[in-house]
Amino acid sequence: DGGITQSPKYLFRKEGQNVTLSCEQNLNHDAMYWYRQDPGQGLRLIYYSQIVNDFQKGDIAEGYSVSREKKESFPLTVTSAQKNPTAFYLCASSAIPGQGGYGYTFGSGTRLTVV
Amino acid sequence: SQQGEEDPQALSIQEGENATMNCSYKTSINNLQWYRQNSGRGLVHLILIRSNEREKHSGRLRVTLDTSKKSSSLLITASRAADTASYFCATAGRSNDYKLSFGAGTTVTVRA
Numbered sequence: 377d378g379g380i381t382q383s384p385k386y387l388f389r390k391e392g393q394n395v396t397l398s399c400e401q402n403l404n405h406d407a408m409y410w411y412r413q414d415p416g417q418g419l420r421l422i423y424y425s426q427i428v429n430d431f432q433k434g435d436i437a438e439g440y441s442v443s444r445e446k447k448e449s450f451p452l453t454v455t456s457a458q459k460n461p462t463a464f465y466l467c468a469s470s471a472i473p474g475q476g477g478y479g480y481t482f483g484s485g486t487r488l489t490v491v
Numbered sequence: 492s493q494q495g496e497e498d499p500q501a502l503s504i505q506e507g508e509n510a511t512m513n514c515s516y517k518t519s520i521n522n523l524q525w526y527r528q529n530s531g532r533g534l535v536h537l538i539l540i541r542s543n544e545r546e547k548h549s550g551r552l553r554v555t556l557d558t559s560k561k562s563s564s565l566l567i568t569a570s571r572a573a574d575t576a577s578y579f580c581a582t583a584g585r586s587n588d589y590k591l592s593f594g595a596g597t598t599v600t601v602r603a
Contacts, residue, residue, distance in 0.1 A: 382533075407589055418495075418579060419534075419593040426589065434590070466533055470589060478583075479524055479536035480591060487531075 378403045382467050382483035388491045389454065389461060397452045397486045399467035406472045408450035409480065412436060413464040422465075425450055426472065454488065462490050494518060495580040495594030503600045510567040512597040514580030515560075521583045523556055524591065525565050528577045537565075537578075570601045 380401040389395045399408065407426045411419035421434030425444040439458025444450055450469075454461045464487050468480040498513045514523070522541045526534040540547045540556045540563065547554045553566040567574055577598045581591040 380533075409590075411593070416595070418595040421590060421592075424590060464531075468534075472589065478522065478589075479539050480526075480534070480581075481536070482526075482533035484533045485531070 380467055380469055380481055380483035382465075382486050384486060385484070387486055387488045389488060390491060392456045394453055394455050395488070397454070397465055397467075397488070399450045399452065399483060400448055401450075401469045401481070401483075402448060403469055403471075403481060404447070405469035405481070406447070407470045408444070409468045409470075410434075410440075410442065410450070410452045411466045411468065413466060413485075419466060422452065461488055463488060494582050494584075494592040495523075497578070497580055497594045497597045499597060500595070501598045501600070503602065504570055506570060506572060506601055506603050508570055510570050510574070510599050510601075512565050512578055512599070514563045514565070514594060516563075516580075516582045516592075517561065519585055520558075521585050523554075523563050524581045524583070525552075525554060525563075526579045526581060526593075528579065528596070530576075534579065567599075570599075572601050572603050575599060575601045 383398045409424040410422040423442045425431035441453045466485050467483040470480045494516045495514050524539045525537045528534045538549045551568045556563045577596040579596045581593045
């Protein structure tokens with residue numbers, strides 16, 4: 377079945393530590409996105425990528441970094457510069473308009489907690 | 492930035508009743524989408540309505556769009572316990588970056 381796989385499901389980070397969240401899709405989608413969701417709030421865009429080896433900052437990119445070396449993969453690193461990283465992180469992908477569907481497909485999320 | 496604002500923030504209804512939630516947005520859009528999120532899970536795409544469309548149906552879902560008022564509504568008819576979830580509207584702007592801006596969501600509880 378096609379879809380997006382996020383791992384791990386739960387992640388604990390110590391103060392001053394960098395951690396990387398994995399996102400893999402087998403939908404052949406060109407565009408991929410990372411969102412952060414805090415309790416009772418909507419999703420805020422961290423980074424997005426429309427093509428391999430290219431990505432753009434979203435609304436809250438500070439303290440995060442990404443790479444897009446393969447079409448299928450878009451890992452997110454939460455660096456020690458992110459002062460309040462505890463949140464639910466969601467990865468999504470979509471086709472580019474003109475190639476069919478436009479709605480996003482989401483992964484099941486990674487819940488990151490600072491300990 | 493969050494463009495969509497859902498109303499109400501929470502809704503509790505009896506099984507079999509209809510649920511209506513609204514979304515308002517601020518700037519011109521290419522399309523508006525609705526998503527469902529079950530507790531602790533990812534979002535699931537429900538329906539997309541383009542800026543030149545006024546109404547769209549999908550099963551028990553009916554979405555309307557009024558671009559003059561910059562608002563949309565999602566109606567779930569004959570609700571079921573399985574419809575208990577948070578519902579988010581998301582807007583795609585007119586730029587070519589395909590980004591979606593999400594609102595804070597409406598939490599719907601369907602009582603058996």
